[in-house]
Amino acid sequence: MRKSRITGLLGGATLLAALTGAAGAVGLPTDKSITFQESATPQMDMVTNLHTIAFVIITAIVILVMGLMLFIFIRFNEKANPVPSKTSHNTLLEVVWTAAPVMIVLFLIAVATRPLYYLDTIPEPDMTVKAVGNQWNWDYVYPDHGGFEFNSAPLTKEEAAAKNLPGLLAVTEPMVVPAGKKIRVIVTASDVLHAFAVPAFGVKIDAVPGRLNETWFEVREPGTYYGQCSEVCGQLHYNMPIEVRVLPQAEFDAWVLEKNPEYVKNEGITTEARNTQTGE
Ligand SMILES: [Cu+2]
Structure with missing residues (x-):
């Protein structure tokens, strides 16, 4: 009896602390943050992971494309390359730049499917x-x-x-x-x-x-x-x-x-x- 009364009091005190916002984790946006809020659930872990994977791929693509453009500006401008090549196609290049994006998209579909269904499928709730x-x-x-x-x-x-x-x-x-x-x-x-x-x-x-x-x-x-x-x-x-x-x-x-x-x-x-x- 006595023990549970004390437990009850403690419960009341922590309840009060919780209700006045004094205890526990806090999930809210912060000034100047450029990342997600800290994940509090398995769902958000998956979303964050997927974002990280996509972000790495996107960054690599941006760097590759910007690098190629920079290379072209320098190597093939009129001064550096007064007589332009008359090349009209290159089979290997064309296969690569078609196949590579398709593979990247397929990979993104593969890694996105699990989180998507995990979020969408309601388990037996408590x-x-x-x-x-x-x-x-x-x-x-x-x-x-x-x-x-x-x-x-x-x-x-x-x-x-x-x-x-x-x-x-x-x-x-x-x-x-x-x-x-x-x-x-x-x-x-x-x-x-x-x-x-x-x-x-x-x-x-x-x-x-x-x-x-x-x-x-x-x-x-x-x-x-x-x-x-x-x-x-x-x-x-x-x-x-x-x-x-x-x-x-x-x-x-x-x-x-x-x-x-x-x-x-x-x-x-x-x-x-x-x-x-x-x-x-
Ligand atoms: Cu509304």
Whole structure:
């Protein structure tokens, strides 16, 4: 009894720390950065890898083409080469410059296919959250936890600054999910096209009125991760942020109980979370 009360207190303290943004990893854009945000999911690992492979190939092609052009400017300008060659074709060269790009493209298709299907195939999820885009905020629904829902609206610049949170990213109430679990996100919209995107997760999917899209992620580390609506959706599109608070499972369970006290009675939840709630 006593032990679990202490655990409950500790849980409450860490929950408070997490909810005030004091703990864990943070996924947000940084000034003057030219790279991706640090990956928080296996999906984003794959996206980052694919980008690196493509970037190396693109860089090599740019260097080769620029080098050849420079060589031609110097070697074959009028002064250096007053009498031009009348060569009209070269079979070997033509075969090479046709075959090489085809092989590069085939290689890129080969390395891109796995990430593409990995991102697109929803595994058996541990839980589901429904995200509904509105002009200009999000609703989050938790169908696996009794179906409670809440609105997640952007803070004004002044409100964010007062709380020492990033402007245009922080919200009134974030989406909350457990770490290390497969989260399915069902995405739709109530009015116009929006898109649910969290860069650190490698997740970006359209929110279409009247349709359900689904995506998923599994975040390794607890923390706060920011994204934005990524489909131009009207006047205030620039300020339609997504904030995802990732908590350890026990803290997530405690949060669920806070949001929906009825849930524990009807559905059952981990003993630890029940103790946290009831203080036993
Ligand atoms: Cu939008």
